[in-house]
Amino acid sequence: MLEVRALTAGYQGGDVIRDINFHVETGEAVMIIGSNGAGKTSLFRAVLGLLTPSSGEVEFQGEGITGLATQRVARLGISFVPAERHLFPRMTVQENLSLGAYPNRPDPTTMQVVLDLFPRLAERRRQHAATMSGGEQQMLAVGRALMSQPRLLILDEPTTGLAPKLAAEAYRALGLLKESGLTVLVAEQQVPLAMALSDRGYVLENGVIRKQGTSAELADDPDVRRSYLGIA
Amino acid sequence: MASILDGIVLGLQFGLLAAGLTLVYGLGGVLNLAYGQMAVLSAMAVVLSMEAGLAPIPAVAVGLAAGGLLGLLLDLTILRPVYRLHGEARVLLSLLLTLGMAFVVDGFLTWRYPTKALTLRIGGGPVEILGVRMVRGGVVASAITIVVLAGLIVFFRKTTLGRAVRSVIEDEEGARLVGVDPQRMLRLILVITGVLAALVAVTRSLVTPVSVTAGFELTVSALIVTVVGGLGSVGGAILAGVILGIVSTIAASSIGTVLSLIILLVAAAVTILIRPSGLLGVKE
Numbered sequence: 001m002l003e004v005r006a007l008t009a010g011y012q013g014g015d016v017i018r019d020i021n022f023h024v025e026t027g028e029a030v031m032i033i034g035s036n037g038a039g040k041t042s043l044f045r046a047v048l049g050l051l052t053p054s055s056g057e058v059e060f061q062g063e064g065i066t067g068l069a070t071q072r073v074a075r076l077g078i079s080f081v082p083a084e085r086h087l088f089p090r091m092t093v094q095e096n097l098s099l100g101a102y103p104n105r106p107d108p109t110t111m112q113v114v115l116d117l118f119p120r121l122a123e124r125r126r127q128h129a130a131t132m133s134g135g136e137q138q139m140l141a142v143g144r145a146l147m148s149q150p151r152l153l154i155l156d157e158p159t160t161g162l163a164p165k166l167a168a169e170a171y172r173a174l175g176l177l178k179e180s181g182l183t184v185l186v187a188e189q190q191v192p193l194a195m196a197l198s199d200r201g202y203v204l205e206n207g208v209i210r211k212q213g214t215s216a217e218l219a220d221d222p223d224v225r226r227s228y229l230g231i232a
Numbered sequence: 233m234a235s236i237l238d239g240i241v242l243g244l245q246f247g248l249l250a251a252g253l254t255l256v257y258g259l260g261g262v263l264n265l266a267y268g269q270m271a272v273l274s275a276m277a278v279v280l281s282m283e284a285g286l287a288p289i290p291a292v293a294v295g296l297a298a299g300g301l302l303g304l305l306l307d308l309t310i311l312r313p314v315y316r317l318h319g320e321a322r323v324l325l326s327l328l329l330t331l332g333m334a335f336v337v338d339g340f341l342t343w344r345y346p347t348k349a350l351t352l353r354i355g356g357g358p359v360e361i362l363g364v365r366m367v368r369g370g371v372v373a374s375a376i377t378i379v380v381l382a383g384l385i386v387f388f389r390k391t392t393l394g395r396a397v398r399s400v401i402e403d404e405e406g407a408r409l410v411g412v413d414p415q416r417m418l419r420l421i422l423v424i425t426g427v428l429a430a431l432v433a434v435t436r437s438l439v440t441p442v443s444v445t446a447g448f449e450l451t452v453s454a455l456i457v458t459v460v461g462g463l464g465s466v467g468g469a470i471l472a473g474v475i476l477g478i479v480s481t482i483a484a485s486s487i488g489t490v491l492s493l494i495i496l497l498v499a500a501a502v503t504i505l506i507r508p509s510g511l512l513g514v515k516e
Binding site: 070090098104105144 | 392395396398399402403405406407408409410411412413414
């Protein structure tokens, strides 16, 4: 579904990610793990067209999308939930969700699915996004991303700023989405949660992919155990 | 009481003008200092259409279309280099380029049509509102302005396109992530606010002549109202417009026209000192 080949990108003053190769197949959940500053966010931004790659290719469903404008990538069926969420603060929960379906009117069935997944959002439909707690904002960000009925959902550190209980709850929701057939790509520092969700994973260190494998293989890897799972 | 009602008539127009300025700024970080000139050019389009033999209402339609076209032209021409910049540099370049354009337009108009002014007269005697006799033109102007402002609010609150425009003001990256093209929204708003500028010129001309030199005064009034109301806030623009309209009218009738602009500026300065983000503005 998503194919990234030899992708190199960065900001003025140097490349942040170099020669990245990875792929996501339909129906899979794939994780990219790495510490702070490893380049996870830059990698996603380059895929989404928020950062122009200096070389390499990104293909989505067989179509080249390298450097395509973000809004066009979004309309092709990739929904991205950034770590900073980028909600519309002075708009209501309802309006935020409706905009997720842009340029279409929100589909009532999809809206119901989202509200069933996150009942808190239903309770707060008329509240402004800015007035909600971090956990609720994260739910709203995921909910908004789902409103367009995406083919691929990409999440950048969905547990940022969440208490452990809420983080686990976020992953429970992602698990349900995966079961319903949605393809998920997630970058995460809280590796155990991501590992339980994902079929496969990649380890990103200093802007390059160091390891890859199924979640079980990575869970057995001594380096991964030491660095990301806190097991000696 | 009469001054308060007159102030509301003026204030609603201030509000409409400022709404145009604040939307473009909130959406694209572009400060359009040629906004008053856009209103005047539209007014001249109405004058020339009427001189060419058109009836007032079709002539007004030509004027409104001219306003929208001017907004589109702005987007397609002198704002192009502005779009390549971001942040403060973008605001600054837009300010300089549109100010330059304002001078060129003013110069052209005073050279070519030095004595022209748009005056639209509505027949019939004064109308009595709350026991005050009001000039019919002022009442009609206010009614049109209120309807348009209400229409704008409905557009922004209820329509998909209007919400998409707001999403860009709220969070541009978030907007792009849901598939909204900020550049197209900005073009749309430049066209809409161009029509609004034309509408202000037309409604103003129901009360007082709009001369070729009115541009800067309109822009300055709009700027003051925008800053007091809060950048990026349409509701703030309307509220500040009405308040400043009343202040300005009372000042003009009790102290004199010369001092009313100074009082307006003082009121703006005080607001900014107390609430730097404006009445309804967002805190950065």
